[in-house]
Amino acid sequence: MDPILELKGISKRFGNKVVLEDINLKIFSGEILGLIGRSGCGKSTLIKILVGYYQADKGEIIFNGNKIKRDFKEIKKIVGYTTQDNSFYEKLTIQENMYYYANLYNINKTTRKNRIQEILKEIDLYNSKDTLAGRISGGMKRRLDFAISLLHNPKIVILDEPTTGLDPILVEKFWEMVTKISKKEGISILVSSHILSELESYCTSAAYMENGRIKHLIKIDNNTKLEREFKK
Secondary structure, eight states: OOOSEEEEEEEEEETTEEEEEEEEEEEOTTOEEEEEOOTTSSHHHHHHHHTTSSOOSEEEEEETTEEOOSSHHHHHTTEEEEOSSOOSOTTSBHHHHHHHHHHHTTOOHHHHHHHHHHHHHHTTOGGGTTSBGGGSOHHHHHHHHHHHHHTTOOSEEEEESTTTTOOHHHHHHHHHHHHHHHHHHTOEEEEEOSOHHHHHHHOSEEEEEETTEEEEEEEOOTTOOGGGGGGO
């Protein structure tokens, strides 16, 4: 099986400091890949390259066999992104936020309404669509961020510490939603998290980063303990 996204020799430095060095990584369709490593290992910089915030100094990003141009618009077409912080506007309703971002993504006006309704129903926010985003629960806020990231039919969604601040029940519900939608729409998920137990439960594989490099690739099964990677 060919990867849906492949990184070849990605390197990045800031001044004299090397932050990423020769990153090679393949992400396959429908895969949920965890990105782990100690603080400062380069995870955040790699994510910012993948979403177009930074340009790599060296290397290639290949999508479905085609090299991606080094501009934000090209990457934005295929990648959805949720940050640790809420990206929506609290003084807008759930539905108003969806329409606002649909406009930013230039989603066709004739299909926009149906796409928004479809996502809100899938993520169980439709009945609350007229509620101000600032008044919804923490779990609903994470779902709204995820909903926004799905608007433009991305092939890959990047989740950065997606369950921070959620209680265990909401964490489980969030991941059940993510895995269901990943399977239904064939979306690959790249998730960066320090909560290793979640990645062990819901990811299919993981990449361990250290000093700006990917040191190990791990296939996750029932016996996987990601904490061991930090002790090698």
